[in-house]
Amino acid sequence: MLKLLFFARLREDLGTHEETLELPEGVTSVAALREFLCRRGDNWQTALHRPGLFVAVGQQVAGWETPLQGDEEVAFFPPVTGG
Numbered sequence: 001m002l003k004l005l006f007f008a009r010l011r012e013d014l015g016t017h018e019e020t021l022e023l024p025e026g027v028t029s030v031a032a033l034r035e036f037l038c039r040r041g042d043n044w045q046t047a048l049h050r051p052g053l054f055v056a057v058g059q060q061v062a063g064w065e066t067p068l069q070g071d072e073e074v075a076f077f078p079p080v081t082g083g
Contacts, residue, residue: 002033002070007077013047023070030055031064033074052079 001020011017027033034055038045056075057066068074 002068003073004037005073005075007075008080009078010047010053010076013043023068028067029064030057030062030066030068030074033068034064034076048076050078053077054079 002023004019004021006014006017024033024036027036034048038048054077055062055064055066056077057068057072059073059075
């Protein structure tokens with residue numbers, strides 16, 4: 001099972017902060033997972049294609065082409081700013 005986490009504005013935009021799901025057939029990378037999730041609707045498409053979006057797999061910052069095997073924690077988070 002994949003554990004998906006959504007932080008900050010993503011949590012608000014998507015209406016969820018966490019979910020688990022079986023790795024969908026044909027989804028072999030973080031990029032493919034993002035496209036699978038975007039099929040849920042316009043709010044998912046907008047949120048997950050926001051410029052500067054980061055992803056972590058197993059609590060390590062990862063790239064979109066990072067492979068998935070189905071038992072990872074995948075976290076999506078927007079850029080962090082401070083002041």
